[in-house]
């Protein structure tokens with residue numbers, strides 16, 4: 122496909138997403154209906170679409186319209202490309218610009234709200250949560266996220282992981298956020314088909330997630346319950362960090378834990394699973410990796426930032442409070458409760474912990490925010506001790 126034909130495809134896909142279609146599904150349907158498009162075309166179109174989802178407001182301002190066509194006009198102008206060189210009306214290319222389109226579009230300016238690419242209602246909360254980092258984080262979140270791997274120290278060391286990846290043409294380098302973190306610098310699309318991945322030397326995991334697990338006081342023999350285990354990212358990281366800890370995984374949705382057993386087998390990790398609602402007894406450490414807005418990961422899932430509503434955020438906060446209470450019942454006397462989110466928002470982080478600990482009986486042992494400026498996703502982790 123020519124670059125102009127890829128733009129036409131992206132315009133069509135963005136219009137379907139604007140009409141409510143989930144981005145991944147719309148992209149899959151487009152690929153099924155356009156089998157002539159090769160993997161390079163599909164990847165390029167996906168990048169166009171995801172860049173536009175990340176920069177929706179600023180591209181719309183530059184393009185002069187909040188439509189797929191306006192987004193792509195804005196995307197080109199943001200890169201300093203004159204849209205009329207690609208919007209030619211030639212076969213498969215978008216139609217030429219009208220006089221109105223040529224005249225429309227403006228740079229919102231470096232300090233403008235539209236330039237920050239957040240939903241308006243969320244800006245005050247983000248300003249409060251991020252403080253002086255607000256503008257820098259906003260601009261950073263417009264770009265693609267780096268790809269990270271976690272070295273499985275139960276199987277190999279850093280040099281072994283880097284060498285095994287290099288043998289398959291994947292270039293990865295240590296990242297300072299976590300001792301286990303590697304940033305993939307080349308060959309990211311090959312990782313999941315590589316031997317290094319299939320044999321559990323490395324696992325896909327954001328560096329901030331890995332850093333958060335490093336804050337957990339894991340020691341051999343510790344009884345650990347991962348209360349919101351999902352696909353097991355944290356449970357597997359804990360098992361790799363301390364193979365002698367006794368880790369159990371639980372989730373309200375058994376389907377979310379479907380991948381845990383094969384991932385644990387690949388990693389050589391021993392993780393017990395509890396059926397939904399069947400976590401029993403007490404543990405020395407209970408981890409709540411809570412459902413949240415995911416605002417710290419919106420570089421990877423930019424559609425989610427435009428779908429979040431104040432009502433949904435309030436529901437999530439209430440759910441987080443409820444889960445904290447339920448999970449805390451499983452903490453043994455003198456044990457610990459750890460709370461994590463991949464959210465940038467105080468409402469889901471510090472405020473949740475303040476409300477929970479105000480009930481008494483808990484002491485905050487550690488708390489930190491891992492901001493996107495450090496390289497990984499936005500993340501929050503607190504460890505509380507039961508007095």
Ligand SMILES: C[S@@+](CC[C@H](N)C(=O)[O-])C[C@H]1O[C@@H](n2cnc3c(N)ncnc32)[C@H](O)[C@@H]1O
Pocket residue numbers: 348349350351352353354355356371372373374377410411412413444
């Ligand atoms: C952020 S995700 C967990 C990600 C996972 N820990 C990982 O590292 O891959 C949050 C999980 O919480 C689960 N969840 C939602 N409500 C819950 C509840 N009331 N009790 C337990 N788990 C719940 C969701 O099903 C989801 O899998």
